[in-house]
Amino acid sequence: MTDVTFAFDDNEYLPAVAQDAESGEVLMLAYVTEAALEKTRETGYAHYYSRSRDELWKKGGTSGHTQEIEEIRVDCDGDALLYRIDQSGGACHTGYESCFYRTLDGEDVGEKVFDPDDVY
Amino acid sequence: MTDVTFAFDDNEYLPAVAQDAESGEVLMLAYVTEAALEKTRETGYAHYYSRSRDELWKKGGTSGHTQEIEEIRVDCDGDALLYRIDQSGGACHTGYESCFYRTLDGEDVGEKVFDPDDVY
Numbered sequence: 001m002t003d004v005t006f007a008f009d010d011n012e013y014l015p016a017v018a019q020d021a022e023s024g025e026v027l028m029l030a031y032v033t034e035a036a037l038e039k040t041r042e043t044g045y046a047h048y049y050s051r052s053r054d055e056l057w058k059k060g061g062t063s064g065h066t067q068e069i070e071e072i073r074v075d076c077d078g079d080a081l082l083y084r085i086d087q088s089g090g091a092c093h094t095g096y097e098s099c100f101y102r103t104l105d106g107e108d109v110g111e112k113v114f115d116p117d118d119v120y
Numbered sequence: 121m122t123d124v125t126f127a128f129d130d131n132e133y134l135p136a137v138a139q140d141a142e143s144g145e146v147l148m149l150a151y152v153t154e155a156a157l158e159k160t161r162e163t164g165y166a167h168y169y170s171r172s173r174d175e176l177w178k179k180g181g182t183s184g185h186t187q188e189i190e191e192i193r194v195d196c197d198g199d200a201l202l203y204r205i206d207q208s209g210g211a212c213h214t215g216y217e218s219c220f221y222r223t224l225d226g227e228d229v230g231e232k233v234f235d236p237d238d239v240y
Contacts, residue, residue, distance in 0.1 A: 004226055017137050017149060019146055023144070026146060028195065029195060041224070071223055073220040075220050080220075096196070100200075101193075103191055106124055
């Protein structure tokens with residue numbers, strides 16, 4: 001499908017980082033399988049693979065907070081992906097724009113963009 | 121050490137995304153152990169754990185291309201880290217600023233910032 005060789009891990013997953021293509025904000029990290037990546041390319045919307053639920057899922061399938069793909073990049077050794085996306089609503093189920101809304105010391109540095117009670 | 125609970129994976133790793141704190145560029149994805157994370161906090165410079173070499177390493181230990189930590193963030197479910205850093209030289213051993221220098225179709229979209237032959 002491309003000239004790029006992927007190095008899926010022992011479970012056939014690759015980590016994918018979602019980044020807001022405009023602001024540069026890192027929004028989330030999730031995993032893809034080959035099928036999830038293929039679905040992402042076919043549809044133009046980010047799909048991932050839930051390791052806990054053991055299923056392919058479309059980001060925003062429930063919340064409507066989809067991620068339209070601007071570009072997908074792969075790293076030097078083919079074992080990580082970067083989804084550069086246009087995020088509808090917020091990426092985090094907590095209502096924050098980004099899942100990375102806390103520092104290591106627990107300080108809240110994120111922006112809340114929706115109320116999860118209204119969405120889920 | 122903090123109020124944040126980490127969800128290390130079965131191998132006791134967490135993925136860590138390194139992002140240029142100023143430009144927002146996503147530079148690389150690597151893994152940390154608890155010891156690597158602790159070393160990062162102690163020293164203020166990014167440390168990772170090499171799964172292939174099975175050892176803790178300081179980014180830039182060989183190349184001098186260190187990553188000074190501006191802030192460390194953790195995601196909502198504690199299973200991924202974001203290192204917001206000040207990158208010396210380039211993050212990628214290929215000479216590119218970012219390891220994510222190619223699109224999925226193999227197009228080169230990165231900026232070359234050093235010659236690896238001069239460094240390694």
